[in-house]
Amino acid sequence: MKAEFMVNDVKYVVEVEPNERLSDVLRRKLGFVSVKEGCGVGDCGLCIVLLDGKPVNSCLMLAYQASGHRITTVEGMGDGTRLHPLQQAFIDVGAVQCGFCIPAALLVLKHLHDTKPDADREEVRHALRSVLCRCGSYIRFEEAFKQVSRR
Amino acid sequence: MSEEIARRFREILEAREFLIVGKKVARVDALDAVLGKPLYTADLVSGKTLYVKAVRSKIPHGYIRKIDTSPAASRQGIVKVLTHRDIPGVNDAGSLISDRPLLAYEKVRHIGEAVALVVGESLEAAEEAADHVEVDYDPLPVVTNPRDAMKPGAPRIQDRDNIVTHFKIRKGDVEKGFKESDVVIERTYRTQFITGLPLETEIAYSFLEEGGRITCIVSTQNLYDVYNKVVKILGVPGEKLRVIQAATGGGFGPKSDETPIDVAAYACLATYFTGKPALAAFSRSEAMTVQCKRHPFEITNMVGARNDGKLLAWRSTLIEDTGAYISKGHLVIGRATFHCTGPYEVPNVWADGYCVLTNNTMAGSTRGFGAPQAHFAAEMVLNELAEELGLSPLEIREINMLRPGSLTATSQKIEDDGLLKCYQRAVEASEWEKRVREIREFNRANKVLKRGIGIAMLYHGNTLGPEGDDFATVITYVERDGKVVVQTGLTEYGTGALTSLAIVTAETLGLPLSMVKLERPDTAAVPNAGPTVASRTTVIGGQAALDAALKIRATVAQVAAKMLSANPADLEFRDGLVKANGRTVTWNEVVNQCFEENISLRVVGYYIAPPTKWDPETGQGAPYNQYTYGALVAEVTVDTETGVVKVDRLTAAYDVGRAINPLGLVAVYEGGSIMGQGYALMEKIVHDDGVVINPNLHTYVIPTASDTPDEIRSIIVEVKGSMGVFGAKAMGEIPVVLPAASIAAAVANATGIYIRELPLTPQRVLEELHKSRQ
Secondary structure (H helix, E strand, C coil): CEEEEEECCEEEEEECCCCCEHHHHHHHHCCCCCCCCCCCCCCCCCCEEEECCEEEECCCCEHHHHCCCEEECHHHCCCCCCCCHHHHHHHHHCCCCCCCCHHHHHHHHHHHHHHCCCCCHHHHHHHHCCCCCCCCCHHHHHHHHHHHHHC | CHHHHHHHHHHHHHHCCCCCCCCCCCCCCHHHHHCCCCCEHHHHCCCCCEEEEEEECCCCCEEEEEEECHHHHCCCCEEEEECHHHCCCCCCCCCCCCCCCCCCCCEECCCCCEEEEEEECCHHHHHHHHCCCEEEEEECCCCCCHHHHHCCCCCCCCCCCCEEEEEEEEECCHHHHHHHCCEEEEEEEECCCEECCCCCCCEEEEEECCCCCEEEEECCCCHHHHHHHHHHHHCCCHHHEEEEECECCCCCCHHHCCHHHHHHHHHHHHHHHHCCCEEEECCHHHHHHHCCEECCEEEEEEEEECCCCCEEEEEEEEEEECCCCCCCHHHHHHHHHHCCCCCECCCEEEEEEEEECCCCCCECCCCCCCHHHHHHHHHHHHHHHHHHHCCCHHHHHHHHECCCCCECCCCCECCCCHHHHHHHHHHHHCCHHHHHHHHHHHHHHCCCEEEEEEEEEEEEECCCHHHCCCEEEEEEEECCCCCEEEECCCCCCCCCHHHHHHHHHHHHHCCCHHHEEECCCECCCCCCCCCCCCCCHHHHHHHHHHHHHHHHHHHHHHHHHHHHCCCHHHCEEECCEEEECCEEEEHHHHHHHHHHCCCCCEEEEEEECCCCEECCCCCCEECCCCEEEEEEEEEEEEECCCCCEEEEEEEEEEECCCCCCHHHHHHHHHHHHHHHHHHHHCCCCCEECCEECCCCCCCCCCCCHHHCCCEEEEEEECCCCCCCHHHCCCCCCHHHCCHHHHHHHHHHHHHCCCCCECCCCHHHHHHHHHHHHC
16 A cells, blocks of 8 residues: 655655554655664653654554654754754763664654753653653653753 | 883873873764764675574473474575584584573574574565474473572472572671671662673674675674684684674663674574574564573672671672573672672671573673662661661761772772772762752642652772683774774674773874774784673773784884984973974874884784682682772652652762773763663563563663753763773773662652562552552
């Protein structure tokens, strides 16, 4: 079947199987390899993408269900030439360790920043709960969010 | 000539103020990471690939009577099914000790052991077919408690005694020490299985190159470990295999252990037999079942002290469950036993450490390598002793901590005051006395919520010490555009240590960090650099990077000296310029001149740590070249109705010797603390009669952002070490060591109860509270 969606503002029309997961289509068919998989059952959140601006686990969504929607991955976070302020802040505060959860963490915080730029610490932590980071960079992520909301 | 110049440059470097070392700089790989660019193994699969799935044993112990692969092999989409009989080379996937077959034969010894491999055209086909390989077993008695496994006549796990190692420390006269003690207590502490749980599971992708060489891309800490074993498993000459480490999503020990060898061998075997690209990756539950775990320990500490608090005698018995295969268990017991007294001076020590085989899943390398277990038991017993003596946790530590001139449990003389500095800084920054008063008031006013504060301290023998050859190699070369490339068999998997190597290189050559690039570890390009374990990359690898950079600098200096009519040893390298006598050439001009003159700017840097000496009969000697020290203060709130422990604040002071990359250190401090908190409060892999019952992330819960303490204060103490680059000490593992000890101490302070078994789950805390009320 055909699925049609915008990924990072580019329109894609792609042939998908009815049981094909959004994460697999994004990764394998469209090459957005920043979308990671850590468990395949919705526990870890590493496959999070933004669907119409809201975080979803792309391993729990079938590709056809995303048809007609707007998808954002970390490849589409900057404006093409400049980093998104959160990306810069991640670099500045030293948030990157193994890097495997970084795309998901950035997207979750982008959603929070877009909807509630002045979110307090508890709200930031609550949002980040959906992404596991075994390196334990949570406080760095929080720090990055704080830096951006201060601006 | 060149060597002399290099030596002179080393002196200059160490005498002047650092340009980049110790400054706040971003990791060299941070920009790519925030753009989602790093290519992990799964991201490199292109086009059609085969998928390899292991058939895993459904019982923990039994003879294999028969393996029937035909029902699987005849299924659609199945290309090949392999058993131990098909392995062309050696059926051995043990990393240091060859006790673990890649595919089981005769016997399975733990749940989930691989008995066959299914190669399919799709993952689904391979997974389904794996269920159709029929294995008949004769079940054997299952031994899951190491105490049972140690008994004479216990069923044997392997064809050897279940006790793998008996590790000893004999210092002074412990009986006399106890006799002279005014107070003697004995307590037993227990720790649990956990999994290091890198979020990227084990994965390898292999394909055939022209000329018949198999290339294997793998997620691993130890490039050459994988290479050396897979060459033997395939039974091919070394030149027929190439192993490349892809970006690796977390290590924490397991990726240095044996399961990366497994997946690499699975994929390579499929490519070997079919000539086609093949992918082998663990599912999450597979990883959580068979990935090596942190060893559970039962530690009994008997300690004696005078009334004034001075420790006189210490007896430890440590029983370590290494599961069905040894992996690194024989070394982990060594590190745990060496550190069994914690960072305290005790004149008389007797310790027996046993590494024991059981039918539990294999334990092996996990961040901290025996230190979290040993320190938990040491710090707890010290607190319990202090209470008996009427001393505060601070007083007993001040009386007994290792100071310059102190002798450790192995009678190694301590040279520096790193521990004292960490202690002072942690106590001061946590405002200990003020907090103690506030907590007292809070607890008087609150019936349900109880607050507490606790401290724990550590010393950590640096790098491999007695655990192996502590060497590293780094290849450094300069490209025509002046960029300096650093390539090594040491790997990046999250710690940031390779950025430290880049920093050392930039520092030595007076270049901005942006001029230094890292190339991927690749057996076709770099020699063995030793394992990327034991927090040794910055310390030992940094020395090799320094050696390489000094060699480059010496070569460049000789060319620049001619250009500037100066003495090579007098040249200053700074800001991308080479200067002498008020004259300047740019780095790029000199590099260009080197290329014009055909002068090679490609060198191998090498370093090997001085050998360490100790007597295996008594454990006496100097097993490590230097020690990292630390002190961690934990403040908690215990809900006495629900048993929930909330960590309010951690104050961490570690003596890192020299902070090469302070920004990286903060991430490691915080991250290790959070991982350690999971160990303290939440995590436990549960074996039910040998069967892992929670191999998933919804019943095995790790800390999320909401579980993190309100605040983690990271204090960097720098007391130069004798071995590491620019005085650096090991740090990658360290912050995971103390959280359990300090959190349990804080819980004891809050509730009056010493909970002697990890983790301190709400259920356990409640049970202990109930017991104490009866």
